[in-house]
Amino acid sequence: MKRRNFLELSALGFGGLMMPSIPVFGDIISPEKALEQVDVALKKRLADVALNSAKSKGASYADVRVGRYLQQYIFTREKQVQNIVNAESYGVGVRVLANGTWGFAATSDVTDKGVQKAAEQAVAIAKANSKLQKEPVKLAPVKGYGEVSWRTPIEKNTFEVPVGEKADLLLAANAAAMDNGANFVNSALFQVNEQKYFASTDGSYIDQDIHRIWPNFTVTAVDKASGKFKTREALSAPMGMGWEYMIPKASEKIKGPEGTGLTGYRYAYDILEDAALAAKQAKEKLTAKSVMAGKYDLVLDPNHLGLTIHESVGHPLELDRVLGYEANYAGTSFATLDKWKSKNFKYGSDKVNIFADKTQKGSLGYVGWDDEGVKTKQWDLIKNGVLVNYQAIRDQAHIINEPESHGCCYADSWSSVQFQRMPNVSLAPGKVKKNVDQLISGVDKGIYIAGRGSYSIDQQRYNFQFGGTTFYEIKGGKIVGPLEDVAYQSNTQEFWNSCADMCDESDYRLFGSFFDGKGQPSQISAVSHGSAHTRFNGVNVINTARKI
Template identity: 75%
Template sequence: MKRRDFVGLTGLAAGSLWLPSLPSFAGDAVDPLRLLEPGPDVAVKKRMADVALNAAKSAGATYADVRIGRYLNQGVFTREKQVQNIVNSESYGAGVRVIANGTWGFAATNQVTEAGIAKAAQLAVQIAKANAKVQKEQVKLAPQKGYGEVEWKAPIKQNAFEVPIKDKVELLLAANAKAMENGASFVNSVLFQVNEQKYFASTDGSYIDQDIHRIFPTFGVTVVDRASGKFRSRQALSAPMGLGYEYLTPKAEDKIAGPQGSGVIGYRNSYDILEDAALAARQAKEKLTAKSVVPGKYDLVLDPHHLGLTIHESVGHPLELDRVLGYEANYAGTSFATLEWKAKNLPYGSKNVNIVADKLQPGSLGAVGYDDEGVKTKEWKLIDEGKLVGYEKIRDQAHIVGQTESDGCCYSQSWQDVQFQRMPNVSLRPGTAKMSVDDMVSKVDKGIYIAGNGSFSIDQQRYNSQFGGQVFYAIEKGKITGMLEDVAYQTNTLEFWNSCAAVCDQSDYRFAGFFNDGKGQPSQSSAVSHGSSTSRFNSVNVINTARKIG
């Protein structure tokens, strides 16, 4: 690969029109070729890890773990025919977590030398001992066997960082051109790529080397009717994925059509950004003349790209055990699904609702071999035939609910942040009976089909909520009859999931996902996927978001 071809347009940089917050971009700006250089040899990382563990034990720690991390990020930003910005960053360092006098302590350093990492370990123990003076109850860790020296690599086919920036720019500009050709007035597009090279070691006897990749192509299209001054937008229907650049090589078998008459196309393991950009412009234009919804009760047919957000907010977050216990109350609220509520055995949803947590599904954002405290990942049930049966928990939480093992969902966004409980993938299992989207629509007398994420709100206990979307289509007597606008549905978590009447089969199953799920103080960001098939929810309250009250 020639340097000139790889670097291509990196000299072009300007203030980005649209730059989502990515905390991991806080690393040092680097030449893009730096992202291709191999990280430290695993033998070096093991030696450094042993220095940290030995220093911690010598200082009085009864348990210690160390994470040596190299975090690489690249973002390519374009608007219409121009490159807006190209960002390349690298962050490298080590974080040491210990238990001393029954209390947690943590310290981090970017000096990954024997002296630097030993100093961080000693500081972590000092912090733990200081914390112990005010600790009311000692930390209780679920037992965890050591795995020795193991590795896990994301099963990518093409490392996105090895693809010349010139090629990525050309793809984004081609998507912009497709949108403009189909009526867009404005369009911006972005390609994010992340590589986490993480090494974990603990006094349990694990030395785990992992190589994790994520990719997120996305865009926003706006169409303006200059005569009326009206404008409408549509965002990409892509999902961020735990894949390599192969995600951007479309495959016919990965396309999944929405209901007949909607024109919506879903994507599974590959994504056609050119097709989606062209369709987005046409749909944004169609929105300008779409009928405004009449408020009332409707059966909702929800596409997986839309339903993922509802799963995230009304199941994923309320079943985080630290939130249930009140640990997140100051920042992001608590949960209605308390231990006391669970004990009542009340229905969370209908018998069609089977929701699992996992960090295993290939291509998902959450897929890893081991979490950030050395626990081998797995799948477990959260909701079984409508009943709440589990929470999301880590090693120091398991005993609270009478369990003896972690769920393996501990995560830190970087080496310099302490790991804590984060949402795993949370997914609605597909239906077992054969059912296509058209089959589902055919059974709806008065309804709305919704695809894509829109604005939303949900209360502090993750109970009362309102969700919008990207595109909406009326369903009348089993047929799609035209586009609607100004649609949002209002519900509460239990009412919504108990209204789940049907779920399409495995052939419709795909991911939605989020690159930047915030939690904690100081705030951290994580990435998570939500799998589902198209699902129907009966008699849901729909409001008109354009109508004024009073």
């Protein structure tokens, strides 16, 4: 299975990924080989070969990425392990500027000769492309950092944990669901380790070791008399953490709303507790009341709101999408430059403060430097409801008068050219002390939504519809019972301007997207979105089960 086929199939979503025959890119290896390390001195030597070769052929700038990408995926169903995959992809990508134009080439021949050939090919491609280039590339300056390193601050490498122990945990979660009334359950554990070495003619030699983990499951309850069935997805969040994420800590636990049985964790996850509750809630959904369409105040949990942030804020504020570079693949953006230049475009209410951040602890996008050798940071996108900035990399910064890149350039493989990718994009929590029950107490007619569901958004990231995993009716400031068939419709500006209140920092948690697609050829990336429980007033809710 070629890597490009994998990327295309991964767009089918998690339902497809749950299949035991999931395709992966790279070579199948043993779990033991994943623990081997590539010598840093070897990577530096290869990098110097590439940089020197590129400069000797006329490159004015060059960078090289020596990448080793490891994946371990475990899939189970009920009492069976369906598949275990261990894969490694290893190679070198070289990007150059020659005659003011980009060129890129990559190779899996990780030798001096192979890297030299790739560098020379990259320069030749740049020079050929320059004949069609209308304006030379303008790179924002970045200082060289010399020889530095960074590692995801994990407590235990997931790849060091025996595969049997991880499979047993998934099977135990399945059993917990079955013991509490589930008819079917499947579960998966995704683990990724990116070992990336970046070097450039600016004088940086950056070695990074990046870890991510994502446990997930789907529980199904069936009414055998009617044949009706309902599912409940895991309320886990993929994280930039190690195995410690799978060890629940009482100090990390955050209580959910009264009447739901839900709890959450900040930097940990209890898959057994969630699986047992999921079975009960899936059964509860079989007899839950179907929602009456109309206007409701919505209280959205962080796990759900993360996806809404991702689609209605994260993507439309990617500068390349704003400029139209993504139009052919996944649309452009309503948040055009004229709105930003006006300095008063109300993206949301005064409560809405959304920031980009590649330095958030535990997040999927947490790294020390991006794939252009730019030190990562935090910056504002929306301040007190007003659009103030976008996401830009080195060759885009001048377009929005930024003196430097935002540090959000990324490639999903050594064989992919790096380009602008979404950093962590998060909604700042409220400044007034408030828990979720207090937030709900101010709602007379509303709906509480937890978890992600189906969604749709238009090509300008403006008109949208979002569902969820579990729904509860709110009356008179209290949760009174479960609901079903809920989805809300709005447009991005109307929705964020309806933001009325949110919980404080003690309720703040991360959601994540493990396989976010963008570009042609398509690449995937992992990104987190943080928020506390948040209330939106007067949102249009539809009944998804009723025919129009």
